[in-house]
Amino acid sequence: MDFIRPILHVAGLLIAGLGVAMLIPAAVDAAWGARDWEAFVASALFTWLVGSLTVIATRRPEPVRLSVRQAFLMTSFVWIAMSAFSALPLLGLGLDYDDAFFEAVSGFTTTGSTVLTGLDELPPGILLWRALMQWIGGVGIVVMAIIILPFLRVGGMQLFHTESSDQSEKIVPRPAQLVGYIVAVYVALTLAAAVSFALAGMSPFDAMCHAMTTLSTGGFANYDASFGAFGPTAQWFCVLFMLAGALPFVVYIKAIKGEPLAIWSDPQVRVLVAFLAVLSLATGIWLSRTAGLGVEEGIRLATFNIVSVVTTTGFASADYTRWGPPAEGLFLILTFVGGCAGSTSGGIKIYRFQILHRVVAAHLRRLARPSRVVRLQYGGRRLPDDVPASVLAFLAVYIGSVAMFTLVLAMMGLDIVTALSAVAQAIGNVGPGLGPIVGPAGTFAPLPDAAKWILAAAMLLGRLELFTLLVLLDPDFWRS
16 A cells, blocks of 8 residues: 555546546536536546545655656556546547547547547537647646656656756756746647637637647647648648647757757757658648649648648648558658657657667667777767667567557458558557548547557557556566
């Protein structure tokens, strides 16, 4: 009990807070005259009661302190528990719990895959709840990526723990203060996005919902047409804020504290921006020529959808699966990329590709000159010895997980394109896959319930950076 008590205490606090958050869409539905407010109130009371009783039952006079093992278990447990309770209001739509849990996991992991259709006709409270799930999940992801994962040394994230612990460049003195800065930046960027969308012609409600799902790189939209329901100006604003959500939030804090060039000095940022710019321009020109579109429209469609997939937001302004096999192949590859570490983005992430490049280049140099000593560097600093091994292990498990889950879905009768793209987007927390079923114009509702549970597990696995969840399966973890 001493081991599990602090974990349940923290989880109880968060679950109780989640119950309070459910009252926001309840109030919106009540104001609109929608009956769904009753489902939200009932879910809110139940969730708050469970969370509060858990807090009371596990309360102790001493402050909560977590060991590494407890931090691993708490991170995984909180994500699963928050998703489980967040599914409750969705039952008011007539969904069974299989679909409701899938939608909630997709929301909290900021994946954006959906089983819902007829979004244009849904009550506003449901649309707001979907946006809130992604927005809450997004800020949780940033806190986890900046504070928890580097401490747990997951997938090479210890590199950023090493950087932040350098006393000469320390941003803020305590993790609690760092969380405050993260939340402040997150809220400010969300409000900036909402104002921009409103100026671009969205209603205030749509502007706020889509601002939350854009900054969180989540991708839930209020319309079946996703971002295709809005005009070019709103789409260009969305490109800007999708990119903002995929950048390391630490660089924003550095900029606020007097280092305005910190954003561009981060090697992840430079590579991500250059990669997106070159690829979007080339694809846009190709699309303009092959589809008979104007240059601006071709570049806008290419830029929006490429940025959406790479940042793992998952909005779509067009059904890019109709652009032909080259485009389908490109978007499948982009599903694996991801944004920067310390952002709301999913996927493998840019810095891991950068470290992989350094490892391969160093290996080639050693082949040419076996006696040569090659020191790996990142951002002008020597890489800690355990980072390359952690990154390579992460990449191996990532690809292995995609292969395993794809095989399982294929055994359920899904075609290989649907199975592979559904798994790749789930582990990468992207949103749409490929094909008529799970593509940008489709929905995950037709999939078997077992496939939805498997994809929900894949979403959680990817969002928790694989090892945070997989370490719980190691028998040594549970030995005292």
